[in-house]
Amino acid sequence: MAKESTTIDVGEPSTVTKSSSHVVKKKGFVAAAAGGGAKRGLAIFDFLLRLAAIGVTIGAASVMYTAQETLPFFTQFLQFQAGYDDLPAFQYFVIAVAIVASYLVLSLPFSIVTIVRPLAVAPRLILLIFDTLVVTLNTSAAAAAASIVYLAHNGNQSTNWLPICQQFGDFCQNVSTAVVAASIAILFFIVLIIISAIALKRH
Amino acid sequence: MKSGQAEIVETSKGIQKSGLMSRRIAILEFILRIVAFFNTIGSAILMGTTHETLPFFTQFIRFQAEYNDLPALTFFVVANAVVSGYLIMSLTLAFVHIVKRKTQNTRILLIVLDVAMLGLLSAGASSAAAIVYLAHNGNNKTNWFAICQQFNSFCERISGSLIGSFIAVVLLILLILLSAIALSRRH
Numbered sequence: 563m564a565k566e567s568t569t570i571d572v573g574e575p576s577t578v579t580k581s582s583s584h585v586v587k588k589k590g591f592v593a594a595a596a597g598g599g600a601k602r603g604l605a606i607f608d609f610l611l612r613l614a615a616i617g618v619t620i621g622a623a624s625v626m627y628t629a630q631e632t633l634p635f636f637t638q639f640l641q642f643q644a645g646y647d648d649l650p651a652f653q654y655f656v657i658a659v660a661i662v663a664s665y666l667v668l669s670l671p672f673s674i675v676t677i678v679r680p681l682a683v684a685p686r687l688i689l690l691i692f693d694t695l696v697v698t699l700n701t702s703a704a705a706a707a708a709s710i711v712y713l714a715h716n717g718n719q720s721t722n723w724l725p726i727c728q729q730f731g732d733f734c735q736n737v738s739t740a741v742v743a744a745s746i747a748i749l750f751f752i753v754l755i756i757i758s759a760i761a762l763k764r765h
Numbered sequence: 766m767k768s769g770q771a772e773i774v775e776t777s778k779g780i781q782k783s784g785l786m787s788r789r790i791a792i793l794e795f796i797l798r799i800v801a802f803f804n805t806i807g808s809a810i811l812m813g814t815t816h817e818t819l820p821f822f823t824q825f826i827r828f829q830a831e832y833n834d835l836p837a838l839t840f841f842v843v844a845n846a847v848v849s850g851y852l853i854m855s856l857t858l859a860f861v862h863i864v865k866r867k868t869q870n871t872r873i874l875l876i877v878l879d880v881a882m883l884g885l886l887s888a889g890a891s892s893a894a895a896i897v898y899l900a901h902n903g904n905n906k907t908n909w910f911a912i913c914q915q916f917n918s919f920c921e922r923i924s925g926s927l928i929g930s931f932i933a934v935v936l937l938i939l940l941i942l943l944s945a946i947a948l949s950r951r952h
Contacts, residue, residue, distance in 0.1 A: 649904060649906070649907070650902075683949045687946065690942075694880070694941050697883070698934060701888050703891070704888070705891040706892060706894065707895075708892060709895045709896055710895055712836065720830065721910070721912045723910070724909075752880055752881070752884065755876070759944075759945065760873060762945060762948045763869050764869070764950075
């Protein structure tokens with residue numbers, strides 16, 4: 563306390579320095595509380611978004627995993643069974659989205675720490691760094707699966723790739739739903755990163 | 766009094782030192798942006814100039830291959846072009862960060878835009894990667910034929926252009942991390 567009064571008010575009588583340093587300290591506390599209140603609100607919103615994103619990613623992974631269809635009739639050229647493991651892009655999707663969901667569960671304690679201590683920088687920085695890595699993983703899985711789904715719906719004239727959705731309607735619908743769910747999770751992640759960036763700002 | 770003056774000098778030296786660190790981070794960001802720009806524009810050009818015509822005539826398969834024929838590759842070229850344009854325009858903002866002291870709000874804006882561009886670029890790169898994998902290996906269950914067996918140089922080019930794009934994704938991640946670290950520092 564004596565150090566603070568020396569650096570702020572050099573050469574004034576001691577009573578004045580004591581009261582002014584007291585006022586400065588009080589202002590500092592109020593400012594910290596105001597910044598901490600807004601950051602705590604952001605941290606609570608971050609926690610709720612994480613819970614929602616966990617639900618969405620687990621849903622996406624499970625829908626893709628259980629997408630299966632067996633055709634009742636016999637066709638000459640196409641196989642009459644379709645599952646997620648027939649296409650490597652879908653296998654990658656299931657594994658990547660499962661990793662994303664488990665990361666979200668593991669990041670919940672860090673989010674709670676930012677609620678309890680809103681002015682701490684280290685947990686927010688860790689969350690932002692790992693959120694960025696995981697959003698890249700999520701986007702790549704969703705985009706790869708989306709390109710295969712687009713191909714399955716439309717086929718391709720130049721390469722003679724036939725649209726398989728015309729035979730496997732249910733499978734196609736399940737797989738498309740999983741891709742849409744993963745894309746919603748990407749939006750959640752972008753909002754989470756923006757929240758972390760705003761909350762990192764030092765006033 | 767003398768100790769007080771010494772403390773003032775010490776704290777101002779501390780501010781100077783961390784100001785130097787922030788400046789170094791800003792310079793590194795500027796350099797990384799330039800490298801990422803060259804990577805994305807190179808990938809876009811390499812993919813966009815693919816064109817192969819087979820010399821022989823086959824009954825079922827078309828004998829011309831271009832990036833236009835596959836929509837995922839078109840999306841890849843567009844995404845890379847957009848991200849390279851963004852990187853060039855963000856160079857001015859990165860330069861402002863080198864010279865200016867109070868850069869917090871502009872850094873937040875840069876992080877938000879960088880994250881959006883990262884999403885776009887990684888989406889383009891991985892959808893093109895899925896199609897390139899399919900072109901190399903085909904798929905038995907869906908009767909999708911591996912076109913790389915006919916179109917060799919086309920396949921090589923589209924596979925090579927993916928590399929630059931993925932390097933640019935890693936650089937964008939590094940840029941976001943550097944911005945976050947610079948944002949969270951005291952000065």
